[in-house]
Amino acid sequence: MISATHTFPRGFKWGSATAAHQVEGHAQNSDWAQWETLPGKIKENGSAAVACDWWGGRWREDFDRAAADGQTTHRLSVDWSRIEPRPAVWDDEALDHYRQMVSGLRERGIEPMVTLHHFTNPLWLVEKGGWENPAVVSHFERFARKVVSVLGDHVDWWCTINEMNVYAYNSYAEGIWPPGKKDIRLCFTAIRHMLMAHAAAYRAIHELQPHARVGVAPNILLFDPARPDFALDARVASFQARSFYEAIPQALHTGKLLFPVGGWRERLPGVAGTMDFFGVNYYGRRLTAFDLNHPGTLFGRTFHSAEAEVDNMGLNELYPEGLFRVIKWAAGFGKPIAITENGWGDNDEGRRTRAMLGHVRQLWRAVNFNLPVQAYFYWSLVDNFEWERGWTQRFGLYELDLETQARTPRAAAKLYAEICKSNTLTAEMAARYAPEVVPAMFPG
Numbered sequence: 001m002i003s004a005t006h007t008f009p010r011g012f013k014w015g016s017a018t019a020a021h022q023v024e025g026h027a028q029n030s031d032w033a034q035w036e037t038l039p040g041k042i043k044e045n046g047s048a049a050v051a052c053d054w055w056g057g058r059w060r061e062d063f064d065r066a067a068a069d070g071q072t073t074h075r076l077s078v079d080w081s082r083i084e085p086r087p088a089v090w091d092d093e094a095l096d097h098y099r100q101m102v103s104g105l106r107e108r109g110i111e112p113m114v115t116l117h118h119f120t121n122p123l124w125l126v127e128k129g130g131w132e133n134p135a136v137v138s139h140f141e142r143f144a145r146k147v148v149s150v151l152g153d154h155v156d157w158w159c160t161i162n163e164m165n166v167y168a169y170n171s172y173a174e175g176i177w178p179p180g181k182k183d184i185r186l187c188f189t190a191i192r193h194m195l196m197a198h199a200a201a202y203r204a205i206h207e208l209q210p211h212a213r214v215g216v217a218p219n220i221l222l223f224d225p226a227r228p229d230f231a232l233d234a235r236v237a238s239f240q241a242r243s244f245y246e247a248i249p250q251a252l253h254t255g256k257l258l259f260p261v262g263g264w265r266e267r268l269p270g271v272a273g274t275m276d277f278f279g280v281n282y283y284g285r286r287l288t289a290f291d292l293n294h295p296g297t298l299f300g301r302t303f304h305s306a307e308a309e310v311d312n313m314g315l316n317e318l319y320p321e322g323l324f325r326v327i328k329w330a331a332g333f334g335k336p337i338a339i340t341e342n343g344w345g346d347n348d349e350g351r352r353t354r355a356m357l358g359h360v361r362q363l364w365r366a367v368n369f370n371l372p373v374q375a376y377f378y379w380s381l382v383d384n385f386e387w388e389r390g391w392t393q394r395f396g397l398y399e400l401d402l403e404t405q406a407r408t409p410r411a412a413a414k415l416y417a418e419i420c421k422s423n424t425l426t427a428e429m430a431a432r433y434a435p436e437v438v439p440a441m442f443p444g
């Protein structure tokens with residue numbers, strides 16, 4: 001009996017992703033550390049308190065596991081509030097801590113990608129108006145320069161800002177993240193400043209490190225028309241897609257920021273051509289129906305279809321084909337692509353392994369269509385603090401026991417290790433980990 005083997009190109013990079021605040025613990029100086037102490041902000045009163053204790057040194061054991069599992073890259077972030085606790089005052093111990101972490105990755109044969117901003121801000125920056133104040137652009141540039149000058153011996157792959165769209169939306173439109181504001185105009189202002197800060201950092205990084213690869217990682221949430229034959233659904237869905245994510249790579253490509261909503265059009269000087277790679281964070285899709293009762297979401301009601309398979313919290317639809325579609329779209333910007341995040345947060349282990357098989361299969365399809373995707377970072381290596389969801393949604397390859405800090409591999413960790421080590425996905429793996437998917441994935 002022949003077993004089908006999906007082979008990835010030699011040198012394809014397999015890894016996992018984490019973010020400072022979600023794994024480190026012991027943070028004091030950031031807006032999130034403060035926000036978590038306010039009642040009602042985090043599900044079940046969770047907090048990142050000790051988290052995965054990376055600040056206490058447990059990154060070592062997690063990196064050991066990643067290396068033993070065949071991962072060859074890891075995306076991590078640095079916490080601005082630790083490195084620059086006061087304006088232009090640098091904490092050498094914190095910088096040294098990060099230096100040890102990135103050299104620790106190299107020692108284990110793992111290439112680091114470092115994200116400079118992953119949702120959290122120093123309190124001094126917040127006092128100056130955070131991302132609402134245009135001064136943030138030069139503050140971020142100064143911070144980027146410092147980080148690159150200290151970590152640059154070990155790192156040349158940089159993601160400036162993670163999911164500027166999710167950050168701006170949750171912090172300034174929905175108000176569920178700090179600073180908790182609800183004003184769509186501030187949401188656009190924040191994105192505008194993030195694009196400019198990215199561009200300033202892009203130039204600074206290249207000045208210090210001409211060979212650096214610098215990109216961003218927006219969240220690409222697909223919006224599909226609920227009734228494909230109803231023109232208004234398609235129109236509103238495309239409006240949402242353009243406003244939520246398409247505007248970001250377009251601005252970095254052309255220098256023009258176009259938000260269909262509010263008719264925001266602007267040329268941002270120095271922003272064009274500041275993307276060496278396109279980082280894609282993909283978790284699923286929503287359906288959109290035109291609905292006059294939903295002005296806040298551009299007259300589109302978004303939901304999951306009745307047939308959709310969703311996680312136990314009802315947040316994300318398991319829609320692996322979307323990963324292929326997103327890669328195909330991203331390729332239109334003419335840059336190499338890295339899947340900077342993709343994963344599945346659920347309490348159903350069967351669905352977690354099915355999700356992995358489905359997404360990796362679509363990744364393979366993309367690679368075989370010659371789409372320039374070069375790396376895949378699974379979110380996440382170990383269960384970590386999921387922002388307003390606290391510890392109620394678990395994404396880890398490794399399960400974390402918060403009481404004891406013990407890590408236990410999930411079935412998905414074992415499957416992922418097989419994929420990483422062999423650089424393949426096989427029908428035989430699918431049969432062992434999720435036999436129910438075999439007839440559809442490998443018919444015949």
Ligand code: GAL
Pocket residue numbers: 019022162163166219281341345379386387395
């Ligand atoms: C992304 C975010 C990560 C993580 C992930 C899973 O939006 O960048 O920090 O929380 O979602 O929910």
